Amino acid sequence: MTTRLPASGRWIEGWDPENEEFWESTGKKIARRNLVMSILSEHIGFSVWSLWSVLVLFMSPKIGLGFAPDEKFLLVVTPTLVGAVLRLPYSYAVTRFGGRNWTVFSSAVLLVPTSLALVFVQRPGTPLWVFLLIGAVTGVGGANFASSMTNITIFYPQRHQGWALGVNAGGGNLGVAVIQLLGLLVIATAGDTHPAYVIAAYLPLIVLVTLLAALKMDNVDAVRAEPGALREAAASRHTWWISILYIGTFGSFIGYGFAFGLVLQNEFGSTPLEAASVTFLGPLLGSLARPVGGRMADRWGGPRVTLWNFLGLALGAVVLLIASRVASFGLFVVGFTALFVLSGIGNGSAYKMIPAVFAQEAEKAITSGADAPPAFARARRVSGAVIGIAGAVGALGGVAINLAFRTAYQGADGSGEPAFLCFLAFYALCMLILLRVYLRRDRTERTDPRPARPRTSHVR
Template structure:
């Protein structure tokens, strides 16, 4: 392994995290340094992406921005949608330009939505379409996730990817909780008429993140995707099964994170201060639980942990329905918080399925007489591309959740009961898919494909 510094930035050649000697000698240190900086960049990206879940709480006639409930939900739908759409090109960009180079760009571009929000969010009479455009630029923050995860998966050996991807994603997801805590701090200290202060905090942080990424991160040749990797991943059935499951886990996390404050306002008539006092708790615990989900998946298998996560999500949603019918504020907040924790666990375990399913297919190829090095190289290539596709599709779940809430609360009345019932039905479908594709015993019936099983964790072999 050697390092060169061309004009385009530092590149490490011959990177192979599966090589134990190389990993112990220098690979572990390099991987962890890049992980820390990746978490920082992704964390700020998530904060900028979810900033509108906070800014809409400030919008009122008192500051000349009296939007309807439906318009406010639309303001959180737009950045979610754009972030989802951009995840695929962001994932590819890492393989084209290198992890360090793209992280510097992805961090710097966040100055656009932060500056625009700072300039316009306190300007009375600003029309809705202006805020929708600004919110669309904030979608770049959500796209950071895909490029960051694609990059980090190349730094760590397969046996450690559940933990590494969990830490990377969990640290990024914490950005949702942090920006909501910042909103609470602003409202509780200077009142709910100064939303520009929220955006102002991130301007220097974005600059620092871009500078540190430029100075301390690395590009590795292993991240380079061969032509056709995305098409190859798109043709693999596991890409779409995992994407379907990720809609249920990450879609829940980001959808609930963006909507929670508005749901409390329209379900219980909470003030901005009351809503902001609770909205950060769920995303905080959900972010912390994501690495735990990855670690549990490393030990017990991603499919097992994912299945039980969906079982618990369904039960938690049932509790949410009961709390809504009883109009119990405390039970409602508690049930919502539990859903965040469970979605975090499911996020970690579902993403572990990506390298695990690819590795299982590689083992099957080798068993059939295929060449080992080529099989595992393909597995790593497929994993990187699948992360981008699953991240993009999964984020669309957040769009669906906010559209469901928008429909439920349109006009300022109504209840979220129908939306919650829809979410419960989707979790049931995810349970069935997880069991059928990854956990059911292999069948011998002609014409019925057997599931591709995960490699069993070492402690149960």
Template structure:
């Protein structure tokens, strides 16, 4: 490109003149600023995911031994609550970045994680605490789920379109690692302290949250380019691609977060595992799913997001079929292997679906320019729409985790006390996602960037 953008720094760490598509600007200073903000975004988002998913660990401790004997159905309801609240908060969190700036919102959204973490430390050690108190605490930890949408909206602005698959994958993958890390901490507490001291798990995060908020205030930046004009959400809600992509994200991220929250309880219900036995395996799938997300973005940069997404859903369907076989044979090795594959594939799909968002709107901008539109205005609109769709898709996709936990609650709460009914439901949904991906983005004759790549 021939333009040479100039970076302007204003008061309150606001940056003006941000144009990562200008290659000279990007190489001169843009990439260094973007990288610094990406690293801190990953760390703070990681803390948000850890707090959001902390009840997937807390429920493993809940037993008559600490005066908190709840049924399997009540525990599934408890892990479902933060999932629902986190999904609902993603839309306002995504908008908040465009209103207050990425740095400012990151400082605030990280700081408020102290509230549910402190309350969890206290109440989880109080014998006889009623279920409704824990449901309120679970709802409060849901604020950590909103951090994902604000973080992704912010990082989208920092990187050029050609690098967004990898950058968004790193950001999301590092954040997603909060799920297995908090589960590993839970395993360590159970192994070395015992299954009667869950407060230690939450206590680990108190100093980390303070450090994350201070680092964000010190080193992150607000970018004027992230600010959107009023009506961005309304315009994106009218765009059909918003809802197709949201449906696909239900299948990928909904699977990741739903399985991540429920896996320990599934092992306890399916194979009658103890807390230590369940905790020994719960971290493995979320860990692989988190690590695979950046590679889903990288593969999408090369082959196209829809192509990778299509084959991801084919794999998810096959993995779910294996779960039904493992359940029928009561084979734990096969069950664990199939579930681990689901996590791995869901992580890849998370990266590929999010890569589709900027690709779709960049293609629309190119079409507008070809028709005589202004280049700057067209691509500014593409970024505006991408940021809004990330918020909507993140909120809708996270709701898939609620559906998964409710399906498990109904399935294991039935007379059969088996997960088969839930697995059949998931298999059918993955089949629908395969058809949607092909019909909307890959069918011959479709005017999309993904069809062109294919």
């Protein structure tokens, strides 16, 4: 099919990034422009989603909002849960309305929770339920990830998807670190009684990103899902295995990112300034590590890279146990930072497994006599649906982590050790899945091939 570039409505028809001549002459430039815009939108979405991980550090009797620790954990759990639940419909929305159109909407709607938070966050005596409702609306920022990743998957050929998805997600994940850095800046300069300053900084940025998405992005007809794509994805066992793995990688990243400041306050009695001084470092390094994980998976295979990351995550959980028992603040921060970096790498490598696994199924269908273009088209379609499912299920891991911390610190000894033991057990389960399902030496077929391409391609 001949590719038709956008005229009215900015829809591209016949998009074929696997065609090397088209990719080098035209496709690469269009894909890169959309990737940049996608990163900006997702970045702001993550920042808004992470807003309450910063605002809870300001909430104290000094501003008339003296909530208990378990109530503060509930405030960070709520947007995490809503963001996870909304990821699946957001992923589908791209296939229904187009990547550009949905990015414009999903960016603009972020004005709602930020405006509400700005109105109430410095109103003394505001009840908890009001903030819980605002936090729930804030969850829309976390759903941006699923629509963004589904859209970008379509723009890039298989051989570059690990890198593209890693850069897209990593740039978005940086929103967690950036808003925490902004929180640190506000606390260090204006004190810990002005949370509205953090919120106000994002209102013009949301407007700017919305306008840029409208002017610079494109819709692609290939992203439109045929009936049954979600059903096909849900019927595949790989969808659920990878979703469990993504709970361990992205769930760790977002769960730790939301909870780190509160954990430091509960574990070591840190002040808001002390907590904010270190909480940004882990999300920053973890976000930067995500495209590295994608690159590593492109080279060595998603399952192998992800396995080593889960081993590292398990060791990191052990470090936290030791640091908690000896009350070492420095070792605790080092252990947490390592967990962020490893979860970032694991995010990239686990997500790379999605297109790789379904491209392998397309190769198998072609070997059995199926035509290459429809087989690979199906692989891309189902991969997009799986990205939505895995993103939603994975984000629920962040909910579980915050609930684990909330339960642990409500215990008699007020220690996070029970939570760390739960994380260690889950990382062991993920390693077992990788070894038994994806890395068994006696498997008769590979489930993580080198990036597959139609037979017409001449690239190795």
